[in-house]
Amino acid sequence: MNLAFRLAAGGSSDAPKLPGSLHVNRRLGQWLRFLPEGLVEVRSGKVELGQGIATALAQIVADELDIASARVRMIPASTVSSPDEAVTSGSLSVQESGTALRYACAEARAIYLEVAAARLGKPADRLQVIDGEIVAVGGAHTSYWALADDALLDREATAAVAPKSAHRVVGTAMLRLDIPDKAFGRPRFVHDLELPAMLHGRVLRPPSPAAVLLSVDDSKVRALEGIVAIVRDGSFVGVIAEREEVVVKALERLSAGAAWTERETLPHSATLPDWLKTQPVETKVVDERAAASAPEAAHTLRARYSRPYLAHASIGPSCALAQWQGDALQVWCHSQGVYNLRADLAVALGLAADRIVVAHVEGAGCYGHNGADDVALDAALLARAAGGRPVRVVWTRADELAWSPFGPAMAIELEADVDAAGEVLAWRHDLWSNGHSSRPGRAATPTLLAATHLERPFERVLSINPPLAAGGGADRNAVPLYEFPARRIVNHRLLAMPLRTSALRSLGAFANVFAIESFVDELARARDEDPVAWRLRHLADSRARAVIEAAARRAGWTSWQRRDAWGHGIGFAKYKNTGAYCAVVAEIEAEREIRVRRLVAAVDVGLVINPDGVANQIEGGAIQASSWTLKEAVRFDRMRVTSSTWEDYPILKFSEVPAIEVEIVSRSDAPSVGAGEAAQGPTAGAIANAVYDALGVRVRDLPITPERIVAAAG
Amino acid sequence: MAVRLNVNGADHEVTAAEDTPLLYVLRNDLGLKAARFGCGTGQCGACFVLIDGRAVASCDTPLWSAVGKTIVTLEGLGTPEHRHPLQCAVIDEQAAQCGYCLSGILMSAAALLAENVAPTEADVRTALDRNLCRCGSHNRLVRAVMRAAGGVAK
Numbered sequence: 002m003n004l005a006f007r008l009a010a011g012g013s014s015d016a017p018k019l020p021g022s023l024h025v026n027r028r029l030g031q032w033l034r035f036l037p038e039g040l041v042e043v044r045s046g047k048v049e050l051g052q053g054i055a056t057a058l059a060q061i062v063a064d065e066l067d068i069a070s071a072r073v074r075m076i077p078a079s080t081v082s083s084p085d086e087a088v089t090s091g092s093l094s095v096q097e098s099g100t101a102l103r104y105a106c107a108e109a110r111a112i113y114l115e116v117a118a119a120r121l122g123k124p125a126d127r128l129q130v131i132d133g134e135i136v137a138v139g140g141a142h143t144s145y146w147a148l149a150d151d152a153l154l155d156r157e158a159t160a161a162v163a164p165k166s167a168h169r170v171v172g173t174a175m176l177r178l179d180i181p182d183k184a185f186g187r188p189r190f191v192h193d194l195e196l197p198a199m200l201h202g203r204v205l206r207p208p209s210p211a212a213v214l215l216s217v218d219d220s221k222v223r224a225l226e227g228i229v230a231i232v233r234d235g236s237f238v239g240v241i242a243e244r245e246e247v248v249v250k251a252l253e254r255l256s257a258g259a260a261w262t263e264r265e266t267l268p269h270s271a272t273l274p275d276w277l278k279t280q281p282v283e284t285k286v287v288d289e290r291a292a293a294s295a296p297e298a299a300h301t302l303r304a305r306y307s308r309p310y311l312a313h314a315s316i317g318p319s320c321a322l323a324q325w326q327g328d329a330l331q332v333w334c335h336s337q338g339v340y341n342l343r344a345d346l347a348v349a350l351g352l353a354a355d356r357i358v359v360a361h362v363e364g365a366g367c368y369g370h371n372g373a374d375d376v377a378l379d380a381a382l383l384a385r386a387a388g389g390r391p392v393r394v395v396w397t398r399a400d401e402l403a404w405s406p407f408g409p410a411m412a413i414e415l416e417a418d419v420d421a422a423g424e425v426l427a428w429r430h431d432l433w434s435n436g437h438s439s440r441p442g443r444a445a446t447p448t449l450l451a452a453t454h455l456e457r458p459f460e461r462v463l464s465i466n467p468p469l470a471a472g473g474g475a476d477r478n479a480v481p482l483y484e485f486p487a488r489r490i491v492n493h494r495l496l497a498m499p500l501r502t503s504a505l506r507s508l509g510a511f512a513n514v515f516a517i518e519s520f521v522d523e524l525a526r527a528r529d530e531d532p533v534a535w536r537l538r539h540l541a542d543s544r545a546r547a548v549i550e551a552a553a554r555r556a557g558w559t560s561w562q563r564r565d566a567w568g569h570g571i572g573f574a575k576y577k578n579t580g581a582y583c584a585v586v587a588e589i590e591a592e593r594e595i596r597v598r599r600l601v602a603a604v605d606v607g608l609v610i611n612p613d614g615v616a617n618q619i620e621g622g623a624i625q626a627s628s629w630t631l632k633e634a635v636r637f638d639r640m641r642v643t644s645s646t647w648e649d650y651p652i653l654k655f656s657e658v659p660a661i662e663v664e665i666v667s668r669s670d671a672p673s674v675g676a677g678e679a680a681q682g683p684t685a686g687a688i689a690n691a692v693y694d695a696l697g698v699r700v701r702d703l704p705i706t707p708e709r710i711v712a713a714a715g
Numbered sequence: 716m717a718v719r720l721n722v723n724g725a726d727h728e729v730t731a732a733e734d735t736p737l738l739y740v741l742r743n744d745l746g747l748k749a750a751r752f753g754c755g756t757g758q759c760g761a762c763f764v765l766i767d768g769r770a771v772a773s774c775d776t777p778l779w780s781a782v783g784k785t786i787v788t789l790e791g792l793g794t795p796e797h798r799h800p801l802q803c804a805v806i807d808e809q810a811a812q813c814g815y816c817l818s819g820i821l822m823s824a825a826a827l828l829a830e831n832v833a834p835t836e837a838d839v840r841t842a843l844d845r846n847l848c849r850c851g852s853h854n855r856l857v858r859a860v861m862r863a864a865g866g867v868a869k
Binding site: 050051052053174176177179180181182183185186187189190192193195244245246249315316317364365366368397398613620621622623624647648652653654655656658660661 | 735
């Protein structure tokens with residue numbers, strides 16, 4: 002639940018509308034403070050996930066305040082002092098936090114100029130700000146730093162001061178603030194945080210989703226030196242030790258001594274799309290448009306697509322620290338939403354929220370709702386037995402791959418009624434999927450993993466979909482941007498959830514765009530029409546056409562030389578139909594496996610805050626999507642998730658990564674939108690279309706493995 | 716068990732069980748946080764360090780086997796004051812997103828450059844193939860290694 006989700010869900014107040022997250026965090030002093038030593042402390046509720054948001058926000062602040070970016074101190078989010086911006090998700094941080102900071106800084110600058118004007122005896126409009134020095138004509142001067150006074154910003158924002166239209170730092174490839182620490186191996190991640198007297202904790206997760214703990218023989222654990230406590234609460238069991246290697250060994254012994262009952266609750270993985278379509282569902286018509294007149298269809302084309310459950314598969318497992326002082330709890334973790342997590346911790350622990358502090362510390366790459374929130378509860382539960390000492394909990398690789406929420410499996414059926422010339426008269430899109438969000442902080446029942454394993458368990462909450470006004474969930478990008486006379490889009494949300502699902506980068510957009518882009522390729526080919534020309538002909542939005550043209554031009558679409566076993570294809574989407582425009586051209590070679598050789602992406606994110614940051618996000622998104630498209634699927638039998646190592650859940654390797662070129666189509670007059678989730682769907686569509694181009698085989702079930710190609714060819 | 720370890724050019728006295736994974740000794744006893752836990756089974760490369768010049772998974776290297784050898788972590792490769800060309804190149808190329816895998820990748824790259832001062836791009840990709848990156852910084856990292864190799868060669 003990002004801010005957009007909350008507002009769409011009716012969370013807005015009666016107060017006058019303020020831009021971005023300023024609307025729900027209205028005090029200027031919540032956002033920034035000037036310090037006498039020549040620095041500005043900036044507080045955002047959005048967190049660094051490896052996407053470079055802290056750098057982008059610092060650029061915005063530097064521009065609005067007329068200061069060097071080196072003077073900006075981005076303070077990590079914490080429930081002690083940060084604005085509550087809900088969750089860092091949905092590619093909305095620049096829109097929500099960036100917009101708030103832009104207006105807050107513009108107003109703060111004006112307030113300080115008024116004070117300076119009185120101090121210097123000059124009118125405010127005759128003052129200039131040069132790197133924080135406030136200078137009057139004639140040379141009299143003061144500065145933000147000399148005038149620094151928190152009381153000046155202890156007031157409600159009005160957004161009456163317009164932000165700058167000309168930019169100095171925004172639009173430049175400012176170097177990322179966090180990369181030097183990482184290049185020199187300095188402590189930076191929550192995994193690296195050392196607190197005095199810290200202990201090490203591990204949790205023994207059940208062997209399968211429905212497993213119940215019968216008994217634990219912990220005698221061999223107690224035989225180890227330096228065991229501080231063994232904690233059991235229902236099916237939740239964990240251990241704390243003085244040293245990390247001891248707690249790792251203790252976990253192995255705990256596992257060997259645990260007896261569980263297990264049940265077969267998982268679907269047949271081989272027939273997953275069929276299973277999805279036969280579950281109890283809540284059906285919603287997402288969008289419907291009838292044609293003014295309805296010419297008779299010559300025939301109807303139909304195709305079925307699917308994607309499997311996908312794992313986040315971050316390189317660093319989830320990690321958190323917790324420390325109790327009496328009935329007060331502090332947690333350090335890499336959650337995407339510190340306030341939302343606090344709300345769920347409060348319910349799960351039976352504690353007032355104001356007794357809990359949640360502080361963000363960077364984790365390894367975050368691609369959606371992973372185990373970051375779950376491990377915070379793990380740490381809190383274990384630390385209760387630590388006598389006031391802090392406990393750090395790190396998940397195992399197996400738990401990271403098998404117990405983090407998965408991106409849901411999806412089945413999609415597309416139909417197009419076409420006339421005799423193959424032109425679309427009506428378009429239908431039906432999709433079946435679990436909800437794409439079970440994030441914490443949203444309901445009376447916590448969604449944290451361990452809460453469902455306690456002696457008095459909380460109910461497992463069914464995942465839901467954010468409303469379409471906030472970008473949607475399973476139905477994200479299900480409404481095609483292409484102009485068709487009639488369309489009907491229907492979302493069937495599953496009311497059974499054998500595997501826990503939640504938000505994975507781009508949510509439903511990855512599979513929906515893969516399906517739509519594959520299907521329009523089929524429609525174009527059925528007419529013998531160039532797929533690029535077909536797309537351009539069906540798009541009214543000039544920005545959409547511009548990225549397609551840019552990608553095609555850069556890739557040399559029209560001068561493509563056909564070679565044996567090589568193919569090229571294109572994919573396009575406007576993320577959420579409200580965000581970034583992205584077109585991708587893929588060039589692949591069909592060896593024993595499909596090898597993506599080259600990806601060319603063109604992207605329009607409106608006003609670019611940091612062009613290298615945008616390129617980095619598009620490159621990363623395209624590589625991750627290539628990995629999803631070609632390799633990835635969570636494996637399971639009827640009882641257990643079986644993909645629990647990197648061998649069972651392979652991801653794209655250095656030798657398999659394609660060359661990538663990113664072209665940014667600059668639109669400095671358009672509002673900034675996020676780049677992190679724009680490339681995924683178009684990349685999948687482009688690769689699938691390139692595979693068809695190379696082999697004449699249409700693979701509609703992801704991932705596109707050699708086995709799937711053989712099956713589709715048969 | 717008390718042992719003497721040579722890490723980043725200095726000898727350290729360490730007291731830990733002899734089968735303790737080297738990773739935990741480096742991180743928890745010596746305070747060297749660059750090598751990071753990723754999988755515990757040597758499959759991802761996040762914990763790579765140089766042992767006698769070879770990039771090795773410290774998560775499944777027992778302490779006893781590291782005694783008497785020369786261990787180098789990313790902290791020992793270079794510092795902000797005395798930067799290794801690879802560290803400069805990573806910053807120049809902005810070759811990271813989350814950066815969790817970065818330390819291990821730089822150790823693989825350092826081992827490569829010590830043997831081959833003028834690697835081809837294919838050499839670099841092969842050398843880094845034991846390291847996983849999830850954010851998709853691969854091509855930037857390859858460019859950074861090629862840039863550093865240029866610097867090393869000159």
